[in-house]
Amino acid sequence: xxxxxxFAAYHxxxxxxxxxxxxxxxxxxxxxxxxxxxxxxxFWRQWQGDDSGLNDQALRQAAGDLARRLxxxxxxxxxxxxxxxxxxxxxxxxxxxxxKDPAFRGVFAVLVGRAPAPLWEVRRNGQGQITELRxxxxxxxxxxxxxxxxxxxxxxxxxxxCGYAPWGxxxxxxxxxxxxxxxxxxxxxxxxxxxxFIEGTHYRAVDRLASALSGPELGPxxxxxxxxxxxxxxxxxxxxxxxxxxxxxxYHYSIWxxxxxxxxxxxxxxxxxxxFQKLIDRTRAPLDIKTLETVFxxxxxxxxxxxxxxxxxxxxxAKEVDxxxxxxxxxxxxxxxxxxxxxxxxGRVLRVEVKVLNxxxxxxxxxxxxxxxxxxxxxxxxxxxxxxxxxxHVAFLDAGQFERWAEPSQRGNRRLAGLDLNKARNxxxxxxxxxxxxxxxxxxxxxxxxxxxxxxxxxEAQYPTRRAAYDLAKVRGKGLLERMPGRRRYECRPQQLRVxxxxxxxxxxxxxxxxxxxxxxxxxxxxPKLSALDQHYLTLRAELQRTCHTLGLAx
Numbered sequence: 178x179x180x181x182x183x184f185a186a187y188h189x190x191x192x193x194x195x196x197x198x199x200x201x202x203x204x205x206x207x208x209x210x211x212x213x214x215x216x217x218x219x220f221w222r223q224w225q226g227d228d229s230g231l232n233d234q235a236l237r238q239a240a241g242d243l244a245r246r247l248x249x250x251x252x253x254x255x256x257x258x259x260x261x262x263x264x265x266x267x268x269x270x271x272x273x274x275x276x277k278d279p280a281f282r283g284v285f286a287v288l289v290g291r292a293p294a295p296l297w298e299v300r301r302n303g304q305g306q307i308t309e310l311r312x313x314x315x316x317x318x319x320x321x322x323x324x325x326x327x328x329x330x331x332x333x334x335x336x337x338x339c340g341y342a343p344w345g346x347x348x349x350x351x352x353x354x355x356x357x358x359x360x361x362x363x364x365x366x367x368x369x370x371x372x373x374f375i376e377g378t379h380y381r382a383v384d385r386l387a388s389a390l391s392g393p394e395l396g397p398x399x400x401x402x403x404x405x406x407x408x409x410x411x412x413x414x415x416x417x418x419x420x421x422x423x424x425x426x427x428y429h430y431s432i433w434x435x436x437x438x439x440x441x442x443x444x445x446x447x448x449x450x451x452x453f454q455k456l457i458d459r460t461r462a463p464l465d466i467k468t469l470e471t472v473f474x475x476x477x478x479x480x481x482x483x484x485x486x487x488x489x490x491x492x493x494x495a496k497e498v499d500x501x502x503x504x505x506x507x508x509x510x511x512x513x514x515x516x517x518x519x520x521x522x523x524g525r526v527l528r529v530e531v532k533v534l535n536x537x538x539x540x541x542x543x544x545x546x547x548x549x550x551x552x553x554x555x556x557x558x559x560x561x562x563x564x565x566x567x568x569x570h571v572a573f574l575d576a577g578q579f580e581r582w583a584e585p586s587q588r589g590n591r592r593l594a595g596l597d598l599n600k601a602r603n604x605x606x607x608x609x610x611x612x613x614x615x616x617x618x619x620x621x622x623x624x625x626x627x628x629x630x631x632x633x634x635x636x637e638a639q640y641p642t643r644r645a646a647y648d649l650a651k652v653r654g655k656g657l658l659e660r661m662p663g664r665r666r667y668e669c670r671p672q673q674l675r676v677x678x679x680x681x682x683x684x685x686x687x688x689x690x691x692x693x694x695x696x697x698x699x700x701x702x703x704x705p706k707l708s709a710l711d712q713h714y715l716t717l718r719a720e721l722q723r724t725c726h727t728l729g730l731a732x
Contacts, residue, residue: 182560330398332357339410346428347433352372359389366379391556431536449526453506464612582598
């Protein structure tokens with residue numbers, strides 16, 4: 178049994194079960210010979226015999242041939258051909274037309290849309306000789322074809338194919354669909370709503386099945402999936418199978434995007450709501466969370482004209498939201514190419530999700546052979562994120578902590594000033610470091626300086642990076658910050674963040690609100706139903722007023 182994370186350990190008495198699962202996974206498929214100018218020219222010679230006809234018009238002609246053959250095939254075989262406009266959610270459109278027959282296998286729809294792609298440009302001189310063959314600097318929008326496929330192992334699979342040679346592609350799968358099919362094959366009890374297993378599911382068995390997607394066999398599974406559909410169902414309209422064999426045309430694979438989630442099933446929906454709302458209220462200020470959105474359920478709104486597609490009356494863009502009858506609050510923070518989210522789902526499920534928009538940012542390689550390392554890295558991000566949430570949610574102040582902060586410190590032969598929290602600059606630095614603590618790869622001195630300037634409105638000349646470096650040295654002198662080994666980046670570990678968040682919460686949610694209320698002689702009439710926190714504020718205000726009166730202090 179795996180060790181529970183900080184959040185699960187703290188709420189263990191409220192959580193019934195949990196499981197981890199790989200969610201959306203995007204695989205890039207590329208032809209290695211077509212990635213460089215010389216290689217592409219060699220491929221064209223092998224395909225056409227020579228490169229005398231290699232020009233922009235020939236590339237457009239090949240793309241047009243692909244489109245005509247594919248459209249004719251769809252009309253002959255009764256496959257849906259849907260042309261999409263900008264902003265259309267292609268996966269939602271395809272899901273609406275998904276075959277009801279559980280035994281169906283193969284392509285059931287082809288969606289056509291325009292998207293940017295790196296195209297080859299051919300330059301020739303007056304004698305007709307190729308002088309330059311290069312990628313277009315500004316990727317133009319060209320036709321892409323989204324093959325909607327039902328696979329016996331992976332369920333709904335999307336293959337996105339570019340119409341221009343060398344026909345780059347992407348294979349898009351969902352780990353939850355794979356787990357669902359494995360569970361049903363093994364007679365495991367599952368209940369699924371949208372992209373989530375809900376109450377009624379055997380969570381322990383699902384977690385065991387989902388762990389197979391994090392193992393070394395996931396890469397070969399994805400490679401087999403690509404070989405199963407790319408050549409015979411997609412590329413064959415540009416290169417017939419005989420031509421593929423003659424040219425030895427083989428795709429290579431790398432991971433482009435990854436999503437990984439941890440899902441908690443609470444005993445009661447009401448308890449989940451209370452825990453989640455307290456988590457939001459108590460962590461937004463210390464962790465500097467600006468992105469918080471609420472998506473309202475069906476009973477709260479009707480689809481507008483902008484949310485309806487032409488020719489599809491009553492069809493809402495966010496179909497999954499429209500099907501729900503509760504509100505969904507999404508707690509989200511984005512650091513570069515990494516997105517971290519927390520949201521409630523299906524009444525009793527709380528989901529924590531990590532999404533990497535480009536796996537190159539993980540620093541462990543992009544090939545299929547590196548998939549295990551990528552998932553391990555993302556799992557570490559998720560657990561550190563949960564640890565940061567938990568320590569911000571339940572902060573801690575040691576006795577005499579603030580007094581020790583104000584004392585000078587010694588780092589080697591260097592004597593440093595203390596952290597006097599009566600000074601606004603020191604308070605801002607502590608708050609900025611708390612906000613940067615959820616950054617998966619740590620933070621640099623320049624990022625700290627930028628965060629401080631963003632909070633104060635100072636110009637770069639008023640708070641340069643050199644001053645931020647001095648402030649970081651003072652914080653490190655108090656043991657509230659650590660430098661990452663072998664890197665010029667810093668991180669706040671959970672025990673260190675716990676103390677800093679304790680100060681931020683004390684100042685922002687206790688001292689400032691109470692003093693603001695104390696400065697007013699009379700407060701406006703309270704609402705009929707007060708929250709527990711508002712009742713505590715009123716009690717503190719009343720007691721402080723009586724204390725000031727006893728001391729002879731005018732409030």
